[in-house]
Amino acid sequence: MAEKLQHVLSVKQLMDVVLLQDLFETAWEFERDEVERKQRMRLSGRIMASMFYEPSTRTRFSFEAAMQRLGGGVLTAENAVDNSSSAKGESISDTARIIGGYADVIVMRHFQKGAVREAASNSPVPVINAGDGAGEHPTQALLDTYTIRKELHRLHGLRVAVVGDLKNGRTVHSLLPLLSLFPGLHVTLIAPPSLRLPQEICAELQERGVVLHETEEFSVTTLGEADVVYMTRVQQERFASVEEYEAVKSVYVLTEEIADQLKEEAIILHALPRLEELPAGVDRNLRAAYFKQAKNGLYVRMALLAYLLE
Amino acid sequence: MAEKLQHVLSVKQLMDVVLLQDLFETAWEFERDEVERKQRMRLSGRIMASMFYEPSTRTRFSFEAAMQRLGGGVLTAENAVDNSSSAKGESISDTARIIGGYADVIVMRHFQKGAVREAASNSPVPVINAGDGAGEHPTQALLDTYTIRKELHRLHGLRVAVVGDLKNGRTVHSLLPLLSLFPGLHVTLIAPPSLRLPQEICAELQERGVVLHETEEFSVTTLGEADVVYMTRVQQERFASVEEYEAVKSVYVLTEEIADQLKEEAIILHALPRLEELPAGVDRNLRAAYFKQAKNGLYVRMALLAYLLE
Amino acid sequence: MAEKLQHVLSVKQLMDVVLLQDLFETAWEFERDEVERKQRMRLSGRIMASMFYEPSTRTRFSFEAAMQRLGGGVLTAENAVDNSSSAKGESISDTARIIGGYADVIVMRHFQKGAVREAASNSPVPVINAGDGAGEHPTQALLDTYTIRKELHRLHGLRVAVVGDLKNGRTVHSLLPLLSLFPGLHVTLIAPPSLRLPQEICAELQERGVVLHETEEFSVTTLGEADVVYMTRVQQERFASVEEYEAVKSVYVLTEEIADQLKEEAIILHALPRLEELPAGVDRNLRAAYFKQAKNGLYVRMALLAYLLE
Structure with a gap:
């Protein structure tokens, strides 16, 4: 199996049959788990930051529910573009580096292709691309x-x-x-x-x-x-x-x-x-x-x- | 006692003395509980989604605090109208059906009378009307x-x-x-x-x-x-x-x-x-x-x- | 040591060497704690409300991550000015009094100098100034x-x-x-x-x-x-x-x-x-x-x- 992924930016990184099998088995396990109403606390004490520079309540909720069902906490910016330091001209690379000091993983949607990759370049924690404009999801x-x-x-x-x-x-x-x-x-x-x-x-x-x-x-x-x-x-x-x-x-x-x-x-x-x-x-x-x-x-x-x- | 409520859409559904008595006794129990700083985890592992299509920090916080004090998690959209799939023309019934796949209960405020009822019509989880325009609360x-x-x-x-x-x-x-x-x-x-x-x-x-x-x-x-x-x-x-x-x-x-x-x-x-x-x-x-x-x-x-x- | 602080509104209240020492020692303890991935649940069951009347994803996330790392819950208004009762003309003192009924502590940023102090004047729970315009932080x-x-x-x-x-x-x-x-x-x-x-x-x-x-x-x-x-x-x-x-x-x-x-x-x-x-x-x-x-x-x-x- 290939080296463990650090960030998830492109579907190219997921083109690995063993990795897919592994993820799908875990997903299936979680799915059965829910049916049984058992509770997992695998990510208890960990925090995910949602940085959405473009509206998507559904994708955001999907990630945030996933994190919470694993026992983790969530920081959420449903409209980061109006409300963040980006309005003051900060680079997205600085933003990710700082938010990465507070959270254990960053989920980012951005209206601009490539922005999530730039964010990941300097982030101390994993960054997941939740859609970057005309780019990927x-x-x-x-x-x-x-x-x-x-x-x-x-x-x-x-x-x-x-x-x-x-x-x-x-x-x-x-x-x-x-x-x-x-x-x-x-x-x-x-x-x-x-x-x-x-x-x-x-x-x-x-x-x-x-x-x-x-x-x-x-x-x-x-x-x-x-x-x-x-x-x-x-x-x-x-x-x-x-x-x-x-x-x-x-x-x-x-x-x-x-x-x-x-x-x-x-x-x-x-x-x-x-x-x-x-x-x-x-x-x-x-x-x-x-x-x-x-x-x-x-x-x-x-x-x-x-x-x-x- | 009448059949258990599935959704809470209208005060008409609450016009049941036994149900009121039951709810008020539980509320009173929770109130005393807080005084004693005991902690309840009755809804641990459960998730509530707040979908607010109209501003109301107070009502939203009241529901979200209630859910958290019971040990549950919260997904929040403080301004769903700008930020959700509704901007892309999705029916509110589709939205509720999908969000109901992530959350165990949906609390919805909407500027349009009847919208919450429409959301509930197709939702796999309970929907609570937190105010629908000139409708009810x-x-x-x-x-x-x-x-x-x-x-x-x-x-x-x-x-x-x-x-x-x-x-x-x-x-x-x-x-x-x-x-x-x-x-x-x-x-x-x-x-x-x-x-x-x-x-x-x-x-x-x-x-x-x-x-x-x-x-x-x-x-x-x-x-x-x-x-x-x-x-x-x-x-x-x-x-x-x-x-x-x-x-x-x-x-x-x-x-x-x-x-x-x-x-x-x-x-x-x-x-x-x-x-x-x-x-x-x-x-x-x-x-x-x-x-x-x-x-x-x-x-x-x-x-x-x-x-x-x- | 001086009387325990109720609200944190001005740096003047922090000008106390013993208090600083005390806070810094606790901070340092938490910092080492994280390195060891031990988890603290000191504020389990407690709730913090973020009321941001001015954008600051970073400061908000910093407070919210802090609360969650201590096991507490968070209510968040990333853009309270558009979305709250303030739009209906409510005094900030009323707002704080009501939110203080839901949360155990309020973190407030406001674009107007003095607004946070006014909020604290009537709040049943501690209010922390997270920046009030040209005022303090x-x-x-x-x-x-x-x-x-x-x-x-x-x-x-x-x-x-x-x-x-x-x-x-x-x-x-x-x-x-x-x-x-x-x-x-x-x-x-x-x-x-x-x-x-x-x-x-x-x-x-x-x-x-x-x-x-x-x-x-x-x-x-x-x-x-x-x-x-x-x-x-x-x-x-x-x-x-x-x-x-x-x-x-x-x-x-x-x-x-x-x-x-x-x-x-x-x-x-x-x-x-x-x-x-x-x-x-x-x-x-x-x-x-x-x-x-x-x-x-x-x-x-x-x-x-x-x-x-x-």
Whole structure:
């Protein structure tokens, strides 16, 4: 096994089958634990600092609940950009160094790509990237992969369809490389021409042996073979005109009708929040796994915190 | 006794004498407990999420202190509206469902009437309404009633004067129905013509046997028989003109002089924050019970959390 | 020893050698404790409320980490001014009285000088001033003094150079009186003419036997004898024109070259955040003690909380 991770900044650091196995086993242990309402105090006396320079109540709560369920304490800045020394012009590297004197681990979200890496460069304690703008969100890829593993009982030989905004969605950019660790991956990329997966990611995946199939068509034809249908939000601000947005928006919608025609054992994922691309009616479909996926974030983050702090 | 409450959304759900008795006894137990500095860990390992879509440091702190005094942990969003997925257009029902995967109970304040009920509709864990716009604030009515019970040692045969903005104040709208559970309630409604208690609430109270007396006059004459004088804030934005506001504002003021002439055993309540309607000089009056009332919120919320989570 | 402090509002209350000794010994104990990863639960079951009416993630985290490392719980308002009852016109004295019903100690930062003192006037629990506008920040002076004591092993016979904005910096205004408790203090005041230390503070220090030397010159000549070089931020908004600011800003910079020529045993302090007056290159200099200084805030605040709550 590779050297123990110090910080978690990029999904590249997680591309290690043994590490994943290790984390997933711990996560699964925590999950069963909760069912039994047993209480773990593995991180009692330890403190996590949440530094969110961009809003995300959900991701913040997921990390903070994880830390507290392990017995640890939490310092929280839900809107660090307005309220911190950064307003006085301090470098983020100084901030992390000082906060690292108070806390045992820092979870940071930042609107700027690279900012979390800069914070980590000088931090005396582990820094976890909870999303850095157009950059990465490695723990999201981790919990997505954990969810697939749990629901389908395997990670090899997967047929995955990813749908929507493949150009800007950092979720997909992190998930596909992570899944490519496992042999036999087939990916169907379903997106409008203006939102296709960037060429360098395609190339990287193909180099790693992934079979890619690109299409604009969102239908049972292109989805019917998928084990995993991964929906993403298509955001208006990515389009040149409202008309173009409206046209695309109405096409990439996983209706109840389409959901019913997926393979019986298929699962539907979405990083949430969702808009019209995933109607609430689909929630009743047994293939809908996105709320479980969100909840899995708790266990995976517990596993990651335990890994980093023990 | 009725079925155990799942969510606490409306004071209607609390209109159950046995339930009230049960909650008040637990609250009283917690209160004595604190005096003895004993520590309870009844909710150790459990987590409460505060989702405040509207500012209220006081109510938030009251709930969070209650949870922590029971040994539980807290996730907090002091300004969820700016910082959450709601900014991305997510339904509040989705939000509650996901947060309910991280926390064991959700306390929600929202600026929109009905939003908390919608959140509860899909939540896997109990949701407590901490105020939903012009809607309700059931735990305030609960702590008001608890305070009256503690200070006057009875809830039957009460003479209550409610003063100020009876039209918009959700506090009064929730409190009076709750008190009407107990026989012999006489209520004097003291308000300017434009801020009278809505007719449907009057009718409901009368149907339940409450004797109502409406007047504009705020004086010893109308207050002299009251066991409870419940003052409310008169807010400028409720008036058509500044002049009208100024005229009313200066009338509905409980001066030290008036306070001195109340019945000796009477108590003065106010949900706070107060403005000019309740001068600081009254704080020295033995009838002033509004700071005790605020503190009682702690014990009542402890009792409610213990009830919902055990 | 003097009467036990109830609130901590001004550095004047800390000007007591026995009290300082007591606090510093406790702080040092906590510091060693952490090294050994032993856990203290001295404040288990107690709750601290952070009321920040002005942004300061760092100071807030420092207090909140201190409370949690002692086993206590935390209520936090990172932006009380937008989110609290103060928006509804409530007096800060009412706010403190009510919050004091939920928490065992209140830590308050406010943008207005005197506001924290007003809050304390009516609070049932200790209030700690975490900075009140142009007023004071007593715990900063405490941790500065603790750092000097720890790094130089003495507080008597100190030669201290304070540099930059001596007019507006509340840090320096609090620190120098506190150091003047100890005999043999020599202070070199290095500032541009428009930012000199206020005359009344100079007079007070001289009355207490401090030898003062004022100069505009920032160089090895004026710094060479100093045991402690205390740098401060020079903020643009203090100057009449951008030109004046730029001129001053480039003069009062502790370059690596100057740092190298200080006395070997000298230490460099800064309350942080820093701007250009203290280049990152100096961090490698063994005399740089400002990150240790920030971390010491944790232990000193732990000591203060334990002192106030036990």
